[in-house]
Amino acid sequence: MSLTEQAIERIRQLIKDGTLPPGARLPPEQELAAELGLSRNLLREAVRSLATTRVLEVRRGDGTYVTSLSPALLLEGVGLAVEMMRGDDLLEITEVRRLFEPVATGLAATRITPAQLTEVERHLNAMIDAQNDVEALNHHDDAFHRAVFDATGNKSLAALLGGIAGRTLRSRVWRGLAEANAAGRTIAEHAAIYHALAHHDAPLAHAAALMHVSTTETWLRDNLGHTLTDTTTQPPQVTTPPAAAGA
Known part of the structure; x- marks a missing residue:
């Protein structure tokens, strides 16, 4: 996997294992990047990709959240x-x-x-x-x-x-x-x-x-x-x- 794909998979794993349940707010960018061992640029790319697939929602001025993960979404x-x-x-x-x-x-x-x-x-x-x-x-x-x-x-x-x-x-x-x-x-x-x-x-x-x-x-x-x-x-x-x- 590419580095971006690895970053995406790490965030997905946090969601799948319940660390980040539906509706949860992701930790601040610098904190999450350090926790996952990623650069901030890689983390941003992963977040953008997961937002496109409706797994994450970026709320400008508020933060990034896990969506409801409903089938319709x-x-x-x-x-x-x-x-x-x-x-x-x-x-x-x-x-x-x-x-x-x-x-x-x-x-x-x-x-x-x-x-x-x-x-x-x-x-x-x-x-x-x-x-x-x-x-x-x-x-x-x-x-x-x-x-x-x-x-x-x-x-x-x-x-x-x-x-x-x-x-x-x-x-x-x-x-x-x-x-x-x-x-x-x-x-x-x-x-x-x-x-x-x-x-x-x-x-x-x-x-x-x-x-x-x-x-x-x-x-x-x-x-x-x-x-x-x-x-x-x-x-x-x-x-x-x-x-x-x-x-």
Whole structure:
């Protein structure tokens, strides 16, 4: 390991062994550098790196603190990485999503509370109402799935899937679906997921989510030869799906 990597590992070890628990303030720079046998420059580089990965938080004029180390915070980088991916790399991420998201949706069907189901329904209805607004459709699509992931009760799984199936990727897909006049079908797939959750039917929820993720994967495979950007397109004309009537 490089000297900087060694410095990072020494600080990480203090966190892992509980010497610096979540929320703890790091000792003054000179004191910590002496304790770890590091130069102050190396210590600063290590702190900057750990702040980038959300392990540490530098508060100007106050000091450096260990973050909450929550899954949502530590896995935030997954979403940032997905935003940068193109081509075959995106397909690989979609395959990962196809492996995990149906299972998570099935799990959510067994654990979802009435309040959580109401939240999922709210975003489904908002998608149906936002027939001429791609940005609103994308926002509520993302929120719909995050509400489903939260219903699993597994924060790590929710954070991971939230990053893999993030809003930026959904935006690109929504615009492609708008061009293909397939947005109505996609909303119908969301409605199928909702109704499976409402009936606490795990196998049906799993199948509905698998069908939905396959729509995204198919679109990506068909469009790998094109640039996946967020350029403006005409908004999709969405018809309220029969499955969502009264939802």
